[in-house]
Amino acid sequence: MKEEKNNNEELNNVNLLDILLDEDNDSPITVYDENDKPVRFDQVAIIPYKDKTYAILKPIDEMENVEDDEVIVFLIEETDDGDAELVIETDEPTAMKVFDEYLKLLDEAEGKK
Numbered sequence: 001m002k003e004e005k006n007n008n009e010e011l012n013n014v015n016l017l018d019i020l021l022d023e024d025n026d027s028p029i030t031v032y033d034e035n036d037k038p039v040r041f042d043q044v045a046i047i048p049y050k051d052k053t054y055a056i057l058k059p060i061d062e063m064e065n066v067e068d069d070e071v072i073v074f075l076i077e078e079t080d081d082g083d084a085e086l087v088i089e090t091d092e093p094t095a096m097k098v099f100d101e102y103l104k105l106l107d108e109a110e111g112k113k
Contacts, residue, residue, distance in 0.1 A: 017076060017084040020046055020055055028060055029075075031086055033063050039063060044071055050078075054098045055086060073098050 019025055020043060026038040041057035048054075055074045059066055066072065073095040074086040085112040 013084055016086070018088050020076070020084075029055075029057060029086075040074075045105070046076075047101050047105070049094075049098050049101055054089065056102055057086075058101065071099070 020042055021027070025043075029043055030038050032038055038061075044056040044058050044059055046053060046055055048087050053076045055076055056071050057074060058071045060102050073089040075089050077087050082113040089098065
């Protein structure tokens with residue numbers, strides 16, 4: 001999936017990683033599927049795992065084969081020009097481990113161990 005395409009020059013100069021790491025940002029993240037169809041997501045979490053960074057996003061728009069209560073794990077990769085792009089983590093065991101890390105962080109934040 002490709003990250004959001006904007007006509008606004010100011011927004012084009014903002015790195016996707018800066019948007020994802022901005023705790024005050026509650027705007028949807030738009031990515032484009034393999035057919036260049038825009039899909040909006042709510043950001044759930046950013047999770048570092050094994051020297052990589054992942055974004056857990058929940059689809060706002062309906063997606064084929066994705067239930068309303070499901071999230072998608074994206075690997076955040078750096079492009080050649082220094083920007084960031086979201087790539088769906090297709091390795092299911094890795095995606096599950098990233099999601100497990102998210103659940104552990106939630107438990108720690110709630111005082112559980």
